[in-house]
Amino acid sequence: MATFIDEQIRDEHEIFFPSARTADFSRKSNDAWKELTSQLNATFGSSVLKNQVREKWHNLKRESKKKYAAEQKYLRGTGGGPGNLANTNDPVHSAIISCFGNSASFSGVPGGLETEIKGSAPKSSKIEEKKIFEFNVGPSKNEINLQELQRQVLEISLLNQQHISNSLKKIDKLVDRASSVFGIMEQYYRGKVEETKENQNPGDKYVMEKFVLDDFEDC
Known part of the structure; x- marks a missing residue:
């Protein structure tokens, strides 16, 4: 299911994440998320909501960003040696990197200095209150x-x-x-x-x- 989400967003990336923040582009983006949610429920027999699909995507992107940062750090330490084979064989991770690997949010600012972050980053109240989203193929609470x-x-x-x-x-x-x-x-x-x-x-x-x-x- 994660692969399905990633493929749809990768093919229509400009619609899901428009660079121009206009009302028309926002409407198209919202419609695209609704359509993706409908396709997921029809394909996998689930009953997820649009906001849950968006949260799932952000979680996938966040995890991929962590893996990518670890890969880059490993490559710098080995002088450009081979990266993690597990990440290479992960189709979701590879697809996300193909879309966002060159962006500043993934690669950082060109010419900038890397600062090591010690300890775990503080969790926002939103993350603390919510568990990691998991798709449920059973009926939702509203349907029950x-x-x-x-x-x-x-x-x-x-x-x-x-x-x-x-x-x-x-x-x-x-x-x-x-x-x-x-x-x-x-x-x-x-x-x-x-x-x-x-x-x-x-x-x-x-x-x-x-x-x-x-x-x-x-x-």
């Missing part, structure tokens, strides 16, 4: 949180559907019971009506009709 949220939403949705289904079943039972009660009531009142018709005298019907006609004439 998203998956957990989706699972909880699905469980709540299924639970709500179950409650709705149970409520509908209860309503169906109530409707069935009400229908039975209404059916019994209907049969009862129909029987009463039929019983009333059978017990009614023919004269009662005539008296009722006459009463209605007399009441209508009074109006």
Whole structure:
């Protein structure tokens, strides 16, 4: 994966690190890092972020710079003898040197005096707080949180559907019971009506009709 990062940056070095600090070049550089991150995730099945890829690259460059400084010191001590074979066979180190070996950040200022640094350099708070970045091919923390949220939403949705289904079943039972009660009531009142018709005298019907006609004439 480190070789993949190095090859992409080496081929498009001017886009990743533009010499002109304009808004347009900054936008192109940012887009290049985004594209590199997408290619990494698609190629290796990882889920890294753009800032993590940039940090990985800076760590690679820092380590290569240390190796290069040690090689130059060794060459000066041996009068130009062969360097470290392990570094020579390191494709990432070799590619970084091919891009930055002639820069002042690697070779130092031409004609300048080399000062030996005793002891370890003080670590910045940023380096102390962060561990060396390692690519993780597993799901990121954000993806795990998203998956957990989706699972909880699905469980709540299924639970709500179950409650709705149970409520509908209860309503169906109530409707069935009400229908039975209404059916019994209907049969009862129909029987009463039929019983009333059978017990009614023919004269009662005539008296009722006459009463209605007399009441209508009074109006």
